[in-house]
Amino acid sequence: MVKFSEIERQRQVIQAKLDGLKAKEERNFTGQFSTPIVLAKAIIQHTTKIMPQGGKIRFLDPAFGTGAFFSALNSAFSATRIEAATGYEIDPHYGIPAKKLWSETILDLQLTDFTKAIPPIDDKNKFNLIICNPPYVRHHHINGQKEQLQAKAFSAANIKLSGLSGLYCYFMALSHPWLKSNGISGWLVPSEFMDVNYGQSVKHYLLNEVTLLQIHRFDPKDVQFDDALVSSAILWFKNKKPKVNHRVKFTYGGTIDQPAHEKEIRVKVLADEKKWTRFPVSGERFINSNSIPKLKDFFTVKRGIATGDNGFFIMSPEEIQRQNLLREQFRPILPSPRYLDVTEVNADEKGNPILKNQLFVLDCKLPIDEVKRDYPYLYIYLQKGVARGVPDRYLCKNRKIWYAQETRLESSFYCTYIGRGRKPFRFILNHSKAIVSNSYLILYPKPFLEKDIVTNAILKVRIIEALNQIPGKAMVDEGRVYGGGMHKLEPKELGNVPAIEIANLL
Ligand SMILES: C[S@@+](CC[C@H](N)C(=O)[O-])C[C@H]1O[C@@H](n2cnc3c(N)ncnc32)[C@H](O)[C@@H]1O
Secondary structure (H helix, E strand, C coil): CCCHHHHHHHHHHHHHHHHHHCCHHHHHHHHCCCCCHHHHHHHHHHHHHHCCCCCCEEEEHHHHHCCHHHHHHHHHCCCCCCEEEEEECCCCCCCHHHHHHHHCCCCCCECHHHHHHHCCCCCCHCCEEEEECCCCCCCHHHHCCCHHHHHHHHHHHHHCCCCCCCCHHHHHHHHHHHHEEEEEEEEEEEEECCCCCCCCCCEEEHHHEEEEEEEEECCCCCCCCCCEEECEEEEHHHHHHCCCCCEEEEEEEECCCCCCCEEEEHHHHHHHCHHHHCCEEEEECCCCCHHHHHHHHHEEEECCCCCCCCHHHHCCCCHHCCCCCCCEEEEEECCCCCCCCCCCCCCCCCCECCCCCCCCEECCCCCCCHHHHCHHHHHHHHHHHHCHHHHHHHHHHCCCCCCCCCCCCCCCEEEECEEECCCCEEEEECCCCCEEEEEEEEEEEHHHHHHHHHCCCCCCCCCHHHHHCHHHHHHHHHHHEEEEEEEEHHHHHHHEEEEEHHHHHH
């Protein structure tokens, strides 16, 4: 008789050994991160509650690795209930040892590319349970085969995947014809799809082609797993078209079985909501969101400047002096939010920020011949940049003059672009001529507001107070969440933040 607990013990040893033989960057690149067994078991345990009781199981894992889910399956179900089990693994580094490890079991492990495999035609040969932690390969690494995969995804699941979709979206789509009707599928995927544009087609599939049962996300504060998994979502669906009044269970925090938050959201609401990560902590939006004033009604939001190489272009006054460079070829720039501990930045008589860590960004728009002729020290400094390969960096290479910064005016209002915790974003009132890097967003008052600001000196202060009163949750709801609970807001998203506080003020 096969002793599954002993196989699992060996599997963990093998997994650690095989991971150790690969560089972390390579595993990152190819999306090879195994599911911790505790999580695999929790996912399978929860799946047993969703599945119909009794009946035989036909199991498929399209991205098998060494078989964390197959192992968890065998610890949850007796071997007699498992009628068939199939796995796909493209990488022989994991596939060959896994095949050997599970050789005494029912498992049929195919060491080939799942995206090229032909699904069974007959329903009886399909699977009623698909569980998968697909490779998290980002779109720019899906080389040469994107169009083919898009066409396949469309014919398999009626999904028109955007070119920005990661490989995991294709896995989900291509698994569709492998799942029996009424079969259950569980996916451990990056939660990013819930909020970003490329996720719309995945969400469309989940709302129209199948019955989405549940989406669970972990709270980054209860760190049970590493960063990559903390920003993941686990979703379960049934291969059946949904009823019109179907409700999807959203759970967050705690454990899968005992989440800290739980809400059921109607599919109709989900179809209209761009940001699914607002659930279940926030509920559905009851007010017509078009009637609420937004920040974009008062400000034009832009990114801060991307220098291409902050280490080369941004300097302290002492460094500028040490290199014999002229201040007039620099403009002041605020330090990154981590090093800025004030909400209001005051200025000296030249418009430079009064800060203990003053910084300046090189911003010269003169052609190189002129620099060579008129500013020999700047020329020498630029040559040092050439030796360091700065002009070959992506942003610099794409500029007319590699050392000239974007023309972006300073503003009185900045917002941090990234942050953690309950109130991850801060607004800064700037009285100086300092610009900001792309670790901030810039808010330029619309002309009508600018006019008021010019005539009413205190208004800027009132505006910054009102901006900083916007609840953290209102901002987080518009943004996106990354690994380790990191929140980001793109310019458009900041523009969509409700600005009731500003409307009241004005
Ligand atoms: C995120 S890992 C998950 C492994 C395992 N199922 C687990 O949960 O621990 C994804 C696995 O898919 C494999 N993989 C990547 N592309 C594949 C493809 N096109 N076909 C089959 N397997 C693939 C990788 O080699 C990797 O072992």
